[in-house]
Amino acid sequence: MDVASAKMLGAGIAMIALAGVGVGMGTIFGSLVTSVARNPASRASVFPLAILGFALTEAVALYALVIAFIILFV
Amino acid sequence: MAAEGSNSIDALGQFQLHSALGAVGGSVNFTQSNLMMIIAGLGVMGLLWMGMKPRAMVPGRLQSAAEMGYETIMGMCTETIGGPKSRKYFPFVFTLFFFILFGNLLGVFPLFFTFTSHVMVTLALSLTVFLLVTFVGIKEHGLHWFTYFVPQGIPRALAPLMVTIEIISYLSRIISLSVRLFANMMAGHVMLEVFGSFIVMLGGLGLLGYFPAALSLGVNTMLIGFELLVATLQAYVFAILTCIYLHDAVHLH
Numbered sequence: 001m002d003v004a005s006a007k008m009l010g011a012g013i014a015m016i017a018l019a020g021v022g023v024g025m026g027t028i029f030g031s032l033v034t035s036v037a038r039n040p041a042s043r044a045s046v047f048p049l050a051i052l053g054f055a056l057t058e059a060v061a062l063y064a065l066v067i068a069f070i071i072l073f074v
Numbered sequence: 075m076a077a078e079g080s081n082s083i084d085a086l087g088q089f090q091l092h093s094a095l096g097a098v099g100g101s102v103n104f105t106q107s108n109l110m111m112i113i114a115g116l117g118v119m120g121l122l123w124m125g126m127k128p129r130a131m132v133p134g135r136l137q138s139a140a141e142m143g144y145e146t147i148m149g150m151c152t153e154t155i156g157g158p159k160s161r162k163y164f165p166f167v168f169t170l171f172f173f174i175l176f177g178n179l180l181g182v183f184p185l186f187f188t189f190t191s192h193v194m195v196t197l198a199l200s201l202t203v204f205l206l207v208t209f210v211g212i213k214e215h216g217l218h219w220f221t222y223f224v225p226q227g228i229p230r231a232l233a234p235l236m237v238t239i240e241i242i243s244y245l246s247r248i249i250s251l252s253v254r255l256f257a258n259m260m261a262g263h264v265m266l267e268v269f270g271s272f273i274v275m276l277g278g279l280g281l282l283g284y285f286p287a288a289l290s291l292g293v294n295t296m297l298i299g300f301e302l303l304v305a306t307l308q309a310y311v312f313a314i315l316t317c318i319y320l321h322d323a324v325h326l327h
Contacts, residue, residue, distance in 0.1 A: 055308065059253075059258070065261050066253065069264075
């Protein structure tokens with residue numbers, strides 16, 4: 001296998017991290033829906049936390065993306 | 075830039091720096107990134123100055139925007155940092171939030187450069203936060219601050235391991251804070267670039283390519299809306315994480 005194709009494969013493999021991110025995001029918004037359904041009055045206080053969790057989880061996906069870009073282009 | 079006729083997408087070319095303001099800028103390495111920082115700073119000052127000038131009881135649009143920003147950050151500071159000293163850190167968090175917010179939002183406009191898409195810029199910002207947090211912690215607690223690295227109620231045998239982990243996690247804040255912002259902004263602009271190149275490439279195929287080209291134009295339009303969300307969200311996350319770190323420094327856990 002030459003280096004160019006190994007790079008392509010490596011970038012693809014780096015994106016496996018998205019599986020974990022998908023699970024994490026599902027957990028965050030699933031919990032948000034559950035908690036708002038149990039106590040609709042708590043929406044205002046719970047929503048910012050969910051957004052914060054979303055941003056932190058999304059960052060993990062972007063770390064993987066950066067690694068893939070480093071493999072591909074650097 | 076968009077691939078003209080070629081089959082490769084130059085997604086990272088848009089982040090290249092070049093000097094701005096002609097020969098004067100070139101001689102001092104003044105890049106378009108610096109220019110955008112100045113524009114962002116002037117934009118924040120303009121918003122606050124123009125917004126607060128009327129001092130109306132019933133605020134207009136600009137005044138509501140300025141007041142809303144003030145109230146959001148003030149609420150974030152008092153709630154997250156907590157304690158009577160939280161107002162002291164408000165100016166820093168406010169400046170940080172609005173500088174990053176304007177940098178992110180200006181980057182969504184065509185022909186404008188996003189300075190937060192460079193890891194250098196975000197690393198400088200996160201280093202500032204890190205050094206400030208460490209300085210505040212040592213100033214507030216003296217040498218007692220170092221107990222921050224020793225979690226309470228752990229077995230004595232585990233202490234060396236836990237302290238090492240705590241120190242590593244404390245230091246990794248610099249990287250996580252900077253890479254989060256940089257990666258979010260870079261990834262968004264790369265996606266815009268990729269879908270923009272799709273439009274050009276598919277449009278070049280003739281009649282067969284027009285439908286997928288229109289589809290990717292639609293995707294690009296949605297992505298710009300998403301970018302506006304991400305720009306605001308990341309500025310918010312940067313500010314609230316700064317507040318959380320300041321809370322740790324002021325209260326030690």
